[in-house]
Amino acid sequence: MSHKFVLLACLAVSVCSAAKVPIAIYYESLCPDSAKFITEQLYPAMKSELRDAVELTFVPFGKSQFHTQGAEVTFTCHHGPNECYGNKVHACAIEHIQANSYQIDFTRESLTLDFINCLMKAGKNFPDNVYPGQRCAAESHVNNWENIKTCANTTDGSVLLRKAGETTQRLKEPLTSVPTILFNEQFDKQVNERAQVNFIGTLCKYVSAPQPRICAQHNGASSLVGASALLSTLLGIWFVRQLY
Known part of the structure:
Protein backbone atom coordinates (compact mmCIF):
# COMPACT_ATOMS: atom_id res chain seq x y z
CA MET A 1 0.00 0.00 0.00
CA SER A 2 1.48 3.36 -1.07
CA HIS A 3 2.02 6.20 1.40
CA LYS A 4 -0.40 8.37 -0.62
CA PHE A 5 -3.15 5.78 -0.28
CA VAL A 6 -2.58 5.49 3.47
CA LEU A 7 -2.76 9.27 3.83
CA LEU A 8 -5.99 9.47 1.83
CA ALA A 9 -7.49 6.63 3.88
CA CYS A 10 -6.61 8.38 7.14
CA LEU A 11 -8.13 11.62 5.89
CA ALA A 12 -11.30 9.78 4.91
CA VAL A 13 -11.57 8.21 8.36
CA SER A 14 -11.06 11.56 10.11
CA VAL A 15 -13.75 13.17 7.96
CA CYS A 16 -16.25 10.37 8.47
CA SER A 17 -15.71 10.19 12.24
CA ALA A 18 -16.50 13.80 13.10
CA ALA A 19 -16.36 14.69 16.78
CA LYS A 20 -19.63 14.42 18.64
CA VAL A 21 -21.26 17.55 20.06
CA PRO A 22 -21.19 17.49 23.89
CA ILE A 23 -24.62 18.47 25.23
CA ALA A 24 -25.46 18.65 28.94
CA ILE A 25 -29.06 18.80 30.16
CA TYR A 26 -29.53 20.31 33.62
CA TYR A 27 -33.08 19.45 34.68
CA GLU A 28 -35.46 18.39 37.47
CA SER A 29 -37.50 15.19 37.58
CA LEU A 30 -40.87 16.88 38.26
CA CYS A 31 -40.31 20.15 36.42
CA PRO A 32 -43.01 20.69 33.73
CA ASP A 33 -40.61 22.68 31.52
CA SER A 34 -37.99 19.94 31.82
CA ALA A 35 -40.60 17.35 30.87
CA LYS A 36 -41.76 19.38 27.89
CA PHE A 37 -38.23 19.83 26.58
CA ILE A 38 -37.11 16.23 27.05
CA THR A 39 -40.26 14.59 25.67
CA GLU A 40 -41.06 17.02 22.84
CA GLN A 41 -37.65 18.32 21.75
CA LEU A 42 -34.74 16.17 22.96
CA TYR A 43 -36.24 12.70 22.66
CA PRO A 44 -37.46 12.98 19.04
CA ALA A 45 -34.09 14.44 18.01
CA MET A 46 -32.16 11.63 19.70
CA LYS A 47 -34.37 9.07 17.97
CA SER A 48 -33.32 10.47 14.59
CA GLU A 49 -29.95 10.14 12.85
CA LEU A 50 -28.74 13.02 15.02
CA ARG A 51 -28.19 10.55 17.87
CA ASP A 52 -24.80 9.64 16.38
CA ALA A 53 -23.71 13.28 16.43
CA VAL A 54 -24.31 13.90 20.14
CA GLU A 55 -22.56 13.04 23.40
CA LEU A 56 -25.39 13.50 25.87
CA THR A 57 -25.09 14.13 29.62
CA PHE A 58 -28.03 14.30 32.02
CA VAL A 59 -27.69 16.23 35.30
CA PRO A 60 -30.88 15.74 37.41
CA PHE A 61 -30.61 18.44 40.06
CA GLY A 62 -31.71 21.89 38.84
CA LYS A 63 -32.53 24.40 41.57
CA SER A 64 -32.34 21.83 44.36
CA GLN A 65 -30.06 22.33 47.34
CA PHE A 66 -28.14 19.92 49.54
CA HIS A 67 -26.69 20.16 53.03
CA THR A 68 -24.04 17.85 54.47
CA GLN A 69 -23.83 17.10 58.18
CA GLY A 70 -21.24 14.48 58.89
CA ALA A 71 -21.95 11.49 56.67
CA GLU A 72 -25.57 12.49 56.15
CA VAL A 73 -26.76 14.51 53.15
CA THR A 74 -30.18 16.16 53.09
CA PHE A 75 -31.83 17.65 50.01
CA THR A 76 -34.38 20.40 49.43
CA CYS A 77 -35.90 20.20 45.98
CA HIS A 78 -37.67 22.76 43.82
CA HIS A 79 -40.89 20.74 43.55
CA GLY A 80 -40.84 19.07 46.95
CA PRO A 81 -39.73 15.74 48.48
CA ASN A 82 -41.17 13.64 45.65
CA GLU A 83 -38.84 15.41 43.26
CA CYS A 84 -35.87 14.63 45.50
CA TYR A 85 -36.76 10.95 45.20
CA GLY A 86 -37.28 11.31 41.46
CA ASN A 87 -33.93 13.04 41.06
CA LYS A 88 -32.28 10.15 42.91
CA VAL A 89 -33.98 7.61 40.65
CA HIS A 90 -32.70 9.49 37.60
CA ALA A 91 -29.18 9.76 39.04
CA CYS A 92 -29.15 6.04 39.90
CA ALA A 93 -30.48 5.08 36.47
CA ILE A 94 -27.82 7.15 34.72
CA GLU A 95 -25.19 5.40 36.85
CA HIS A 96 -26.45 1.82 36.77
CA ILE A 97 -28.26 1.16 33.48
CA GLN A 98 -26.22 -1.16 31.31
CA ALA A 99 -26.92 -2.88 27.99
CA ASN A 100 -26.50 -6.66 27.90
CA SER A 101 -24.84 -8.58 25.11
CA TYR A 102 -28.18 -10.08 24.07
CA GLN A 103 -29.80 -6.63 23.78
CA ILE A 104 -28.35 -6.00 20.35
CA ASP A 105 -30.94 -3.34 19.52
CA PHE A 106 -30.09 -1.21 22.57
CA THR A 107 -27.12 0.68 23.94
CA ARG A 108 -26.55 2.01 27.43
CA GLU A 109 -27.29 5.49 26.08
CA SER A 110 -30.51 4.51 24.31
CA LEU A 111 -31.83 2.59 27.33
CA THR A 112 -31.11 5.56 29.62
CA LEU A 113 -32.76 7.99 27.22
CA ASP A 114 -35.88 5.81 26.85
CA PHE A 115 -36.18 5.34 30.61
CA ILE A 116 -35.77 9.06 31.40
CA ASN A 117 -38.23 10.02 28.66
CA CYS A 118 -40.83 7.63 30.09
CA LEU A 119 -40.39 9.04 33.61
CA MET A 120 -40.62 12.63 32.39
CA LYS A 121 -43.72 11.87 30.32
CA ALA A 122 -45.42 10.54 33.44
CA GLY A 123 -44.90 13.92 35.12
CA LYS A 124 -46.64 14.30 38.48
CA ASN A 125 -49.59 12.10 37.57
CA PHE A 126 -48.88 8.82 39.35
CA PRO A 127 -51.97 6.58 39.46
CA ASP A 128 -52.57 5.35 43.04
CA ASN A 129 -49.44 7.31 44.03
CA VAL A 130 -47.24 4.57 42.55
CA TYR A 131 -43.95 5.91 41.19
CA PRO A 132 -43.67 4.80 37.54
CA GLY A 133 -40.11 3.48 37.81
CA GLN A 134 -40.94 -0.20 37.46
CA ARG A 135 -43.41 0.44 34.63
CA CYS A 136 -40.97 2.66 32.75
CA ALA A 137 -38.17 0.14 33.23
CA ALA A 138 -40.33 -2.58 31.68
CA GLU A 139 -41.45 -0.35 28.81
CA SER A 140 -37.87 0.80 28.16
CA HIS A 141 -36.29 -2.69 28.32
CA VAL A 142 -34.29 -1.74 31.41
CA ASN A 143 -33.88 -5.02 33.30
CA ASN A 144 -32.29 -3.84 36.55
CA TRP A 145 -35.03 -1.68 38.10
CA GLU A 146 -34.53 -3.34 41.47
CA ASN A 147 -30.90 -2.18 41.53
CA ILE A 148 -31.95 1.35 40.58
CA LYS A 149 -34.69 1.39 43.26
CA THR A 150 -32.29 0.12 45.93
CA CYS A 151 -29.79 2.79 44.95
CA ALA A 152 -32.43 5.54 45.16
CA ASN A 153 -33.52 4.41 48.62
CA THR A 154 -30.04 4.20 50.14
CA THR A 155 -27.01 6.41 50.66
CA ASP A 156 -25.83 5.46 47.16
CA GLY A 157 -28.61 7.60 45.71
CA SER A 158 -27.73 10.49 48.02
CA VAL A 159 -24.08 10.31 46.96
CA LEU A 160 -25.00 10.36 43.26
CA LEU A 161 -27.48 13.21 43.68
CA ARG A 162 -24.90 15.22 45.62
CA LYS A 163 -22.47 14.72 42.72
CA ALA A 164 -25.15 16.06 40.36
CA GLY A 165 -25.54 19.04 42.70
CA GLU A 166 -21.80 19.67 42.75
CA THR A 167 -21.71 19.50 38.95
CA THR A 168 -24.54 22.04 38.81
CA GLN A 169 -22.81 24.34 41.27
CA ARG A 170 -19.63 24.29 39.17
CA LEU A 171 -21.36 25.95 36.23
CA LYS A 172 -19.53 29.13 35.24
CA GLU A 173 -22.87 30.88 34.89
CA PRO A 174 -25.02 30.01 37.92
CA LEU A 175 -28.16 28.10 36.94
CA THR A 176 -31.18 30.41 36.93
CA SER A 177 -33.73 28.45 34.87
CA VAL A 178 -34.68 24.82 34.39
CA PRO A 179 -34.00 23.16 32.09
CA THR A 180 -30.64 24.60 31.11
CA ILE A 181 -28.93 23.19 28.00
CA LEU A 182 -25.20 23.55 27.40
CA PHE A 183 -23.59 22.96 24.00
CA ASN A 184 -19.83 22.30 24.01
CA GLU A 185 -19.77 22.97 27.77
CA GLN A 186 -20.65 26.62 27.16
CA PHE A 187 -23.75 28.44 28.38
CA ASP A 188 -25.40 30.93 26.06
CA LYS A 189 -28.74 32.37 27.14
CA GLN A 190 -30.07 32.80 23.59
CA VAL A 191 -28.91 29.32 22.52
CA ASN A 192 -30.50 27.83 25.65
CA GLU A 193 -33.83 29.51 24.95
CA ARG A 194 -33.76 28.60 21.25
CA ALA A 195 -32.91 24.96 21.99
CA GLN A 196 -36.00 24.57 24.15
CA VAL A 197 -38.34 25.38 21.26
CA ASN A 198 -36.22 24.21 18.31
CA PHE A 199 -33.64 21.72 19.54
CA ILE A 200 -32.99 20.10 16.16
CA GLY A 201 -32.39 23.43 14.44
CA THR A 202 -30.11 24.58 17.24
CA LEU A 203 -28.16 21.33 17.32
CA CYS A 204 -27.67 21.32 13.54
CA LYS A 205 -25.69 24.55 13.83
CA TYR A 206 -23.11 22.65 15.89
CA VAL A 207 -22.93 19.46 13.81
CA SER A 208 -19.96 19.22 11.46
CA ALA A 209 -20.35 18.50 7.75
CA PRO A 210 -21.51 16.27 6.24
CA GLN A 211 -24.66 16.94 8.24
Missing part, protein backbone atom coordinates in the same frame (compact mmCIF):
# COMPACT_ATOMS: atom_id res chain seq x y z
CA PRO A 212 -27.45 14.37 8.67
CA ARG A 213 -30.34 14.69 6.22
CA ILE A 214 -32.65 15.90 8.97
CA CYS A 215 -30.59 19.10 9.17
CA ALA A 216 -31.05 19.79 5.46
CA GLN A 217 -34.77 19.05 5.79
CA HIS A 218 -35.04 21.31 8.81
CA ASN A 219 -33.08 24.13 7.14
CA GLY A 220 -35.33 23.83 4.12
CA ALA A 221 -38.44 23.96 6.28
CA SER A 222 -37.03 26.96 8.16
CA SER A 223 -36.38 28.74 4.88
CA LEU A 224 -39.97 28.15 3.77
CA VAL A 225 -41.28 29.45 7.08
CA GLY A 226 -39.04 32.50 6.80
CA ALA A 227 -40.14 33.15 3.22
CA SER A 228 -43.78 32.76 4.20
CA ALA A 229 -43.36 35.22 7.07
CA LEU A 230 -41.63 37.71 4.75
CA LEU A 231 -44.39 37.36 2.14
CA SER A 232 -47.07 37.91 4.81
CA THR A 233 -45.28 41.05 5.97
CA LEU A 234 -44.99 42.45 2.45
CA LEU A 235 -48.65 41.71 1.73
CA GLY A 236 -49.58 43.43 4.97
CA ILE A 237 -47.61 46.53 4.01
CA TRP A 238 -49.18 46.54 0.52
CA PHE A 239 -52.68 46.21 1.98
CA VAL A 240 -52.13 49.09 4.41
CA ARG A 241 -50.88 51.30 1.57
CA GLN A 242 -54.04 50.58 -0.44
CA LEU A 243 -56.08 52.09 2.36
CA TYR A 244 -54.41 55.50 1.99
Whole structure:
Protein backbone atom coordinates (compact mmCIF):
# COMPACT_ATOMS: atom_id res chain seq x y z
CA MET A 1 0.00 0.00 0.00
CA SER A 2 1.48 3.36 -1.07
CA HIS A 3 2.02 6.20 1.40
CA LYS A 4 -0.40 8.37 -0.62
CA PHE A 5 -3.15 5.78 -0.28
CA VAL A 6 -2.58 5.49 3.47
CA LEU A 7 -2.76 9.27 3.83
CA LEU A 8 -5.99 9.47 1.83
CA ALA A 9 -7.49 6.63 3.88
CA CYS A 10 -6.61 8.38 7.14
CA LEU A 11 -8.13 11.62 5.89
CA ALA A 12 -11.30 9.78 4.91
CA VAL A 13 -11.57 8.21 8.36
CA SER A 14 -11.06 11.56 10.11
CA VAL A 15 -13.75 13.17 7.96
CA CYS A 16 -16.25 10.37 8.47
CA SER A 17 -15.71 10.19 12.24
CA ALA A 18 -16.50 13.80 13.10
CA ALA A 19 -16.36 14.69 16.78
CA LYS A 20 -19.63 14.42 18.64
CA VAL A 21 -21.26 17.55 20.06
CA PRO A 22 -21.19 17.49 23.89
CA ILE A 23 -24.62 18.47 25.23
CA ALA A 24 -25.46 18.65 28.94
CA ILE A 25 -29.06 18.80 30.16
CA TYR A 26 -29.53 20.31 33.62
CA TYR A 27 -33.08 19.45 34.68
CA GLU A 28 -35.46 18.39 37.47
CA SER A 29 -37.50 15.19 37.58
CA LEU A 30 -40.87 16.88 38.26
CA CYS A 31 -40.31 20.15 36.42
CA PRO A 32 -43.01 20.69 33.73
CA ASP A 33 -40.61 22.68 31.52
CA SER A 34 -37.99 19.94 31.82
CA ALA A 35 -40.60 17.35 30.87
CA LYS A 36 -41.76 19.38 27.89
CA PHE A 37 -38.23 19.83 26.58
CA ILE A 38 -37.11 16.23 27.05
CA THR A 39 -40.26 14.59 25.67
CA GLU A 40 -41.06 17.02 22.84
CA GLN A 41 -37.65 18.32 21.75
CA LEU A 42 -34.74 16.17 22.96
CA TYR A 43 -36.24 12.70 22.66
CA PRO A 44 -37.46 12.98 19.04
CA ALA A 45 -34.09 14.44 18.01
CA MET A 46 -32.16 11.63 19.70
CA LYS A 47 -34.37 9.07 17.97
CA SER A 48 -33.32 10.47 14.59
CA GLU A 49 -29.95 10.14 12.85
CA LEU A 50 -28.74 13.02 15.02
CA ARG A 51 -28.19 10.55 17.87
CA ASP A 52 -24.80 9.64 16.38
CA ALA A 53 -23.71 13.28 16.43
CA VAL A 54 -24.31 13.90 20.14
CA GLU A 55 -22.56 13.04 23.40
CA LEU A 56 -25.39 13.50 25.87
CA THR A 57 -25.09 14.13 29.62
CA PHE A 58 -28.03 14.30 32.02
CA VAL A 59 -27.69 16.23 35.30
CA PRO A 60 -30.88 15.74 37.41
CA PHE A 61 -30.61 18.44 40.06
CA GLY A 62 -31.71 21.89 38.84
CA LYS A 63 -32.53 24.40 41.57
CA SER A 64 -32.34 21.83 44.36
CA GLN A 65 -30.06 22.33 47.34
CA PHE A 66 -28.14 19.92 49.54
CA HIS A 67 -26.69 20.16 53.03
CA THR A 68 -24.04 17.85 54.47
CA GLN A 69 -23.83 17.10 58.18
CA GLY A 70 -21.24 14.48 58.89
CA ALA A 71 -21.95 11.49 56.67
CA GLU A 72 -25.57 12.49 56.15
CA VAL A 73 -26.76 14.51 53.15
CA THR A 74 -30.18 16.16 53.09
CA PHE A 75 -31.83 17.65 50.01
CA THR A 76 -34.38 20.40 49.43
CA CYS A 77 -35.90 20.20 45.98
CA HIS A 78 -37.67 22.76 43.82
CA HIS A 79 -40.89 20.74 43.55
CA GLY A 80 -40.84 19.07 46.95
CA PRO A 81 -39.73 15.74 48.48
CA ASN A 82 -41.17 13.64 45.65
CA GLU A 83 -38.84 15.41 43.26
CA CYS A 84 -35.87 14.63 45.50
CA TYR A 85 -36.76 10.95 45.20
CA GLY A 86 -37.28 11.31 41.46
CA ASN A 87 -33.93 13.04 41.06
CA LYS A 88 -32.28 10.15 42.91
CA VAL A 89 -33.98 7.61 40.65
CA HIS A 90 -32.70 9.49 37.60
CA ALA A 91 -29.18 9.76 39.04
CA CYS A 92 -29.15 6.04 39.90
CA ALA A 93 -30.48 5.08 36.47
CA ILE A 94 -27.82 7.15 34.72
CA GLU A 95 -25.19 5.40 36.85
CA HIS A 96 -26.45 1.82 36.77
CA ILE A 97 -28.26 1.16 33.48
CA GLN A 98 -26.22 -1.16 31.31
CA ALA A 99 -26.92 -2.88 27.99
CA ASN A 100 -26.50 -6.66 27.90
CA SER A 101 -24.84 -8.58 25.11
CA TYR A 102 -28.18 -10.08 24.07
CA GLN A 103 -29.80 -6.63 23.78
CA ILE A 104 -28.35 -6.00 20.35
CA ASP A 105 -30.94 -3.34 19.52
CA PHE A 106 -30.09 -1.21 22.57
CA THR A 107 -27.12 0.68 23.94
CA ARG A 108 -26.55 2.01 27.43
CA GLU A 109 -27.29 5.49 26.08
CA SER A 110 -30.51 4.51 24.31
CA LEU A 111 -31.83 2.59 27.33
CA THR A 112 -31.11 5.56 29.62
CA LEU A 113 -32.76 7.99 27.22
CA ASP A 114 -35.88 5.81 26.85
CA PHE A 115 -36.18 5.34 30.61
CA ILE A 116 -35.77 9.06 31.40
CA ASN A 117 -38.23 10.02 28.66
CA CYS A 118 -40.83 7.63 30.09
CA LEU A 119 -40.39 9.04 33.61
CA MET A 120 -40.62 12.63 32.39
CA LYS A 121 -43.72 11.87 30.32
CA ALA A 122 -45.42 10.54 33.44
CA GLY A 123 -44.90 13.92 35.12
CA LYS A 124 -46.64 14.30 38.48
CA ASN A 125 -49.59 12.10 37.57
CA PHE A 126 -48.88 8.82 39.35
CA PRO A 127 -51.97 6.58 39.46
CA ASP A 128 -52.57 5.35 43.04
CA ASN A 129 -49.44 7.31 44.03
CA VAL A 130 -47.24 4.57 42.55
CA TYR A 131 -43.95 5.91 41.19
CA PRO A 132 -43.67 4.80 37.54
CA GLY A 133 -40.11 3.48 37.81
CA GLN A 134 -40.94 -0.20 37.46
CA ARG A 135 -43.41 0.44 34.63
CA CYS A 136 -40.97 2.66 32.75
CA ALA A 137 -38.17 0.14 33.23
CA ALA A 138 -40.33 -2.58 31.68
CA GLU A 139 -41.45 -0.35 28.81
CA SER A 140 -37.87 0.80 28.16
CA HIS A 141 -36.29 -2.69 28.32
CA VAL A 142 -34.29 -1.74 31.41
CA ASN A 143 -33.88 -5.02 33.30
CA ASN A 144 -32.29 -3.84 36.55
CA TRP A 145 -35.03 -1.68 38.10
CA GLU A 146 -34.53 -3.34 41.47
CA ASN A 147 -30.90 -2.18 41.53
CA ILE A 148 -31.95 1.35 40.58
CA LYS A 149 -34.69 1.39 43.26
CA THR A 150 -32.29 0.12 45.93
CA CYS A 151 -29.79 2.79 44.95
CA ALA A 152 -32.43 5.54 45.16
CA ASN A 153 -33.52 4.41 48.62
CA THR A 154 -30.04 4.20 50.14
CA THR A 155 -27.01 6.41 50.66
CA ASP A 156 -25.83 5.46 47.16
CA GLY A 157 -28.61 7.60 45.71
CA SER A 158 -27.73 10.49 48.02
CA VAL A 159 -24.08 10.31 46.96
CA LEU A 160 -25.00 10.36 43.26
CA LEU A 161 -27.48 13.21 43.68
CA ARG A 162 -24.90 15.22 45.62
CA LYS A 163 -22.47 14.72 42.72
CA ALA A 164 -25.15 16.06 40.36
CA GLY A 165 -25.54 19.04 42.70
CA GLU A 166 -21.80 19.67 42.75
CA THR A 167 -21.71 19.50 38.95
CA THR A 168 -24.54 22.04 38.81
CA GLN A 169 -22.81 24.34 41.27
CA ARG A 170 -19.63 24.29 39.17
CA LEU A 171 -21.36 25.95 36.23
CA LYS A 172 -19.53 29.13 35.24
CA GLU A 173 -22.87 30.88 34.89
CA PRO A 174 -25.02 30.01 37.92
CA LEU A 175 -28.16 28.10 36.94
CA THR A 176 -31.18 30.41 36.93
CA SER A 177 -33.73 28.45 34.87
CA VAL A 178 -34.68 24.82 34.39
CA PRO A 179 -34.00 23.16 32.09
CA THR A 180 -30.64 24.60 31.11
CA ILE A 181 -28.93 23.19 28.00
CA LEU A 182 -25.20 23.55 27.40
CA PHE A 183 -23.59 22.96 24.00
CA ASN A 184 -19.83 22.30 24.01
CA GLU A 185 -19.77 22.97 27.77
CA GLN A 186 -20.65 26.62 27.16
CA PHE A 187 -23.75 28.44 28.38
CA ASP A 188 -25.40 30.93 26.06
CA LYS A 189 -28.74 32.37 27.14
CA GLN A 190 -30.07 32.80 23.59
CA VAL A 191 -28.91 29.32 22.52
CA ASN A 192 -30.50 27.83 25.65
CA GLU A 193 -33.83 29.51 24.95
CA ARG A 194 -33.76 28.60 21.25
CA ALA A 195 -32.91 24.96 21.99
CA GLN A 196 -36.00 24.57 24.15
CA VAL A 197 -38.34 25.38 21.26
CA ASN A 198 -36.22 24.21 18.31
CA PHE A 199 -33.64 21.72 19.54
CA ILE A 200 -32.99 20.10 16.16
CA GLY A 201 -32.39 23.43 14.44
CA THR A 202 -30.11 24.58 17.24
CA LEU A 203 -28.16 21.33 17.32
CA CYS A 204 -27.67 21.32 13.54
CA LYS A 205 -25.69 24.55 13.83
CA TYR A 206 -23.11 22.65 15.89
CA VAL A 207 -22.93 19.46 13.81
CA SER A 208 -19.96 19.22 11.46
CA ALA A 209 -20.35 18.50 7.75
CA PRO A 210 -21.51 16.27 6.24
CA GLN A 211 -24.66 16.94 8.24
CA PRO A 212 -27.45 14.37 8.67
CA ARG A 213 -30.34 14.69 6.22
CA ILE A 214 -32.65 15.90 8.97
CA CYS A 215 -30.59 19.10 9.17
CA ALA A 216 -31.05 19.79 5.46
CA GLN A 217 -34.77 19.05 5.79
CA HIS A 218 -35.04 21.31 8.81
CA ASN A 219 -33.08 24.13 7.14
CA GLY A 220 -35.33 23.83 4.12
CA ALA A 221 -38.44 23.96 6.28
CA SER A 222 -37.03 26.96 8.16
CA SER A 223 -36.38 28.74 4.88
CA LEU A 224 -39.97 28.15 3.77
CA VAL A 225 -41.28 29.45 7.08
CA GLY A 226 -39.04 32.50 6.80
CA ALA A 227 -40.14 33.15 3.22
CA SER A 228 -43.78 32.76 4.20
CA ALA A 229 -43.36 35.22 7.07
CA LEU A 230 -41.63 37.71 4.75
CA LEU A 231 -44.39 37.36 2.14
CA SER A 232 -47.07 37.91 4.81
CA THR A 233 -45.28 41.05 5.97
CA LEU A 234 -44.99 42.45 2.45
CA LEU A 235 -48.65 41.71 1.73
CA GLY A 236 -49.58 43.43 4.97
CA ILE A 237 -47.61 46.53 4.01
CA TRP A 238 -49.18 46.54 0.52
CA PHE A 239 -52.68 46.21 1.98
CA VAL A 240 -52.13 49.09 4.41
CA ARG A 241 -50.88 51.30 1.57
CA GLN A 242 -54.04 50.58 -0.44
CA LEU A 243 -56.08 52.09 2.36
CA TYR A 244 -54.41 55.50 1.99
